Amino acid sequence: MTEYSVSLDNVFHALADPTRRAVIEQLSHGRASVSELAKHHNMALQSFSQHLKVLEDCGLVRTQKVGRVRTCEISENDLARAEHWISQQKKAWNDTFNRLDDYLCRIQTKEGNE
Amino acid sequence: MTEYSVSLDNVFHALADPTRRAVIEQLSHGRASVSELAKHHNMALQSFSQHLKVLEDCGLVRTQKVGRVRTCEISENDLARAEHWISQQKKAWNDTFNRLDDYLCRIQTKEGNE
Numbered sequence: 001m002t003e004y005s006v007s008l009d010n011v012f013h014a015l016a017d018p019t020r021r022a023v024i025e026q027l028s029h030g031r032a033s034v035s036e037l038a039k040h041h042n043m044a045l046q047s048f049s050q051h052l053k054v055l056e057d058c059g060l061v062r063t064q065k066v067g068r069v070r071t072c073e074i075s076e077n078d079l080a081r082a083e084h085w086i087s088q089q090k091k092a093w094n095d096t097f098n099r100l101d102d103y104l105c106r107i108q109t110k111e112g113n114e
Numbered sequence: 115m116t117e118y119s120v121s122l123d124n125v126f127h128a129l130a131d132p133t134r135r136a137v138i139e140q141l142s143h144g145r146a147s148v149s150e151l152a153k154h155h156n157m158a159l160q161s162f163s164q165h166l167k168v169l170e171d172c173g174l175v176r177t178q179k180v181g182r183v184r185t186c187e188i189s190e191n192d193l194a195r196a197e198h199w200i201s202q203q204k205k206a207w208n209d210t211f212n213r214l215d216d217y218l219c220r221i222q223t224k225e226g227n228e
Contacts, residue, residue, distance in 0.1 A: 008129075008132075008135065009131065009132060012127075012129040013126075013127070016126035016127040016130060017123065018122075018123060021199070024203055025203060028203040028206035029206055076204070079204060080204070083197060083200040083201060083204065085129075085135070086129075086193060086196055086197040086200070087197060088142075089139060089142040089188075090142075090190070090194070090197065092139075092143055
């Protein structure tokens with residue numbers, strides 16, 4: 001298994017949880033401290049920190065501690081990697097449909113000429 | 115939790131596995147039978163069928179049995195839903211950066227005029 005594949009496993013696993021997606025949605029509007037993020041989630045800070053750790057470990061979020069405040073921000077590259085994989089599949093799928101469309105058009109034109 | 119959120123949980127969970135992503139990649143080039151798909155994966159047919167079931171349950175893949183052959187194809191809407199969520203976050207993130215750029219430009223212009 002390639003490093004790229006393992007990385008995608010972790011990114012998609014991280015996105016498969018509503019709390020973690022909500023954190024990404026919060027951070028997509030700009031960086032925020034852990035306590036600012038946590039106050040929107042009805043759970044113990046320890047549980048919330050575990051969700052943040054999953055996001056940090058897979059590279060979706062970067063955190064930095066200055067003094068006593070830990071600040072979080074999105075690391076865009078890893079989100080882009082997940083999006084890139086999905087759009088590649090959609091492109092191949094659309095190409096297949098386009099080829100099918102072309103084939104059906106050719107068949108219909110041929111039938112019309114006969 | 116909304117139905118939309120549960121659906122995204124399941125779609126991202128399904129995509130967090132390399133075998134299941136490989137099946138989506140295979141099917142993005144067109145429909146295929148279960149046995150055609152399975153021959154590219156070094157595992158028991160029963161294990162492979164469980165992966166297919168995860169893809170089918172979350173709506174990423176549709177299957178149809180005609181006679182003794184079960185054929186699979188991508189159900190594009192659910193893949194598009196996952197892509198849409200990611201691109202929404204990227205858009206919000208880019209908007210935030212653009213606002214920051216505008217702000218920095220305004221500050222620099224103001225400083226230049228003083």
